Amino acid sequence: MNPLYWLAIAAVVIVVVVAAVLVVRSRGRALPPVEERPRLTPAAPAQPAEPDEGAAPAAATAVESHTTTLDVPEAPASRLVRLRRRLAGSQNALARGLADLLSHDRIDESTWDDFEATLITSDLGVGPATELTTKLRQRLAVDGVVDPARAHEVLRQELIALVGPELDRTVHSIGAPGPDGRELPGVVLVVGVNGTGKTTTVGKLARVLVAEGKTVVLGAADTFRAAAADQLTTWGDRVGVETIRGAEGADPASVAYTAVSAGRDSGADVVLVDTAGRLHTKTGLMDELGKVKRVIEKIAPVTEVLLVLDATTGQNGLVQARTFGEVVDVTGIVLTKLDGSAKGGIVVQVQRELGVPVKLIGLGEGVDDLAPFDPAQFVDGVLGD
Ligand code: GDP
Ligand code: MG
Numbered sequence: 231m232n233p234l235y236w237l238a239i240a241a242v243v244i245v246v247v248v249a250a251v252l253v254v255r256s257r258g259r260a261l262p263p264v265e266e267r268p269r270l271t272p273a274a275p276a277q278p279a280e281p282d283e284g285a286a287p288a289a290a291t292a293v294e295s296h297t298t299t300l301d302v303p304e305a306p307a308s309r310l311v312r313l314r315r316r317l318a319g320s321q322n323a324l325a326r327g328l329a330d331l332l333s334h335d336r337i338d339e340s341t342w343d344d345f346e347a348t349l350i351t352s353d354l355g356v357g358p359a360t361e362l363t364t365k366l367r368q369r370l371a372v373d374g375v376v377d378p379a380r381a382h383e384v385l386r387q388e389l390i391a392l393v394g395p396e397l398d399r400t401v402h403s404i405g406a407p408g409p410d411g412r413e414l415p416g417v418v419l420v421v422g423v424n425g426t427g428k429t430t431t432v433g434k435l436a437r438v439l440v441a442e443g444k445t446v447v448l449g450a451a452d453t454f455r456a457a458a459a460d461q462l463t464t465w466g467d468r469v470g471v472e473t474i475r476g477a478e479g480a481d482p483a484s485v486a487y488t489a490v491s492a493g494r495d496s497g498a499d500v501v502l503v504d505t506a507g508r509l510h511t512k513t514g515l516m517d518e519l520g521k522v523k524r525v526i527e528k529i530a531p532v533t534e535v536l537l538v539l540d541a542t543t544g545q546n547g548l549v550q551a552r553t554f555g556e557v558v559d560v561t562g563i564v565l566t567k568l569d570g571s572a573k574g575g576i577v578v579q580v581q582r583e584l585g586v587p588v589k590l591i592g593l594g595e596g597v598d599d600l601a602p603f604d605p606a607q608f609v610d611g612v613l614g615d
Contacts, residue, residue, distance in 0.1 A: 303441045304598035324352035324575045325612050328385060331366075337376050342367060353544050354575030355582065358392055386609055392578055393605040397587035401562060402534040403439065403500045414530035415447070415493040416500045419486075421519060421558060422538035423507040423550050427566035427592050429458065431538055432504045433465025434600035435590070440469055444499035449489025450475040451482040451522060452506035462504050468597065472496075482506060482518060483525040490529045501530075516557040523558060536589070538564045541576055548576075548583055555584045566592030569599070574612050577603070 327348030334341055342363060349359035365388050370381055403416035418435070420428045429452070436446045448466045450459035450473055459475040466473035474489035486503045493501035505522060523532055537560040539547040554560055563580055568591050577588050593599040 303437055324349065324354060325614060327352060328613060332378055332381055332385070335376060335378070337370070349575070352575040353579060355579035358575075358578045358582070362388055362392055382613070386613060389609040389612065390605050393608060394581060394587065395605045397581075399562070399587050399589045399603055401435070401536070401589055403444070405499070405530060405533065408494070408530065412494075413497070415490065415498045416533040417490055417493075417503065417526055417530050418500060418534045418536060419503045419505065419523060419526070419532050419558075420536050420538060420564075421505050421507065421554055421560070423540075426507065426538045426540040426543075426550075427564070428452075428507065428538045429461050429465065429504050430595065431536070431564050431566065431590070431592060431600065432462065432502045433469060434592075434597060436465065436471050436502055437469045437597055438600065439500055439502075440471060445497070446471040447489055447493040447496070447498045447501045448473040449486050449501055449503040451486040451489070451503050453478060453480045453482050453485055454506050454508050458504075458506065483521045486522045487525045487529065490526050494529055512553055512557065515553070519558050535559055535561050536564050537562070537584070538566060539576075539580060541565045541568045541574075542570055544576065548579060551580050551583050560584055560586055562586055562589035564588075564590045564592065565603070569593045574608065577608065
């Protein structure tokens with residue numbers, strides 16, 4: 231028989247086998263069961279065993295349709311590996327100050343002064359920098375001799391204490407039962423100055439929530455530019471969730487209202503509302519954000535107000551935090567662009583300024599570049615551990 235004939239058969243067999251392997255592997259990447267995935271948000275309280283009529287079945291169906299199309303987001307642990315690399319960079323004043331301190335075998339007065347000065351330039355803030363220096367002096371410099379391993383451990387402990395390991399950093403996205411007994415969606419309102427990363431954060435957060443098995447609706451309440459709603463819609467499509475938008479120039483509160491009522495009617499678990507940060511006067515900001523929140527709460531309580539701050543803006547971010555803190559009850563901070571800033575100290579300052587914890591951090595522009603903020607891992611990143 232013609233050898234070409236056999237060659238052709240062999241080629242067909244190889245193609246079939248490769249295709250089969252690819253199909254099996256792509257199945258393997260389907261979402262693992264909800265309970266095996268890392269969470270950014272608290273697990274829903276246990277539901278009664280008997281199925282609820284109404285909202286519950288609708289939500290369950292929607293979850294299934296999403297889980298078949300999405301792949302698994304990167305695990306928070308491996309996201310943090312990237313943070314570590316970046317925080318421990320040589321341009322990080324906090325990391326540099328700590329490394330310098332640890333490099334001395336005797337610490338004298340002027341070493342402590344240098345250390346404190348370096349901490350202040352690291353965006354840690356004057357108060358926390360002084361507190362940390364005082365604590366370390368008390369614990370380390372009893373006789374001026376420093377054991378590097380012990381110094382390292384004490385530093386680690388004191389830094390973690392400064393960041394606040396006891397704070398609740400979960401994103402509150404679980405709705406309560408409404409007046410008619412039906413479960414309302416959790417509502418997360420995302421606020422902040424333009425360009426800080428609000429829309430990107432909403433998109434990334436939606437992806438995480440969907441991966442946790444939740445149904446999500448996005449509300450494009452930044453109506454100043456059509457491009458803003460387009461950007462959010464693109465995220466929604468990418469993540470596989472519905473985006474509610476209004477016409478350019480529409481009342482942001484009315485878009486937010488429509489989004490939350492759509493979420494309630496479809497039995498969604500969470501509605502994420504993106505807002506505009508274009509407003510420069512505090513009165514305008516107060517009026518608009520206040521109205522958005524009030525109008526939403528005609529339907530469902532806002533469970534979380536996330537203030538998005540760009541870590542690269544340093545002190546400017548603090549001024550923004552103060553302004554937004556005065557106009558809305560911020561309940562959590564998202565610190566974005568930590569990948570480009572190396573100014574980790576801002577975490578401590580901004581938490582003190584607002585009295586609320588940093589809950590999430592942005593590590594880049596990609597879909598998986600959002601991580602829960604973990605004080606110990608963050609400190610290890612700064613120390614280069
Ligand atoms: P908004 O105006 O607050 O909605 O900001 P956007 O979400 O539109 O983001 C503004 C720019 O910052 C975009 O180019 C984003 O890709 C970028 N961005 C957002 N978050 C991060 C982050 O964590 N790291 C980096 N490097 N860029 C980010
Ligand atoms: Mg935006």
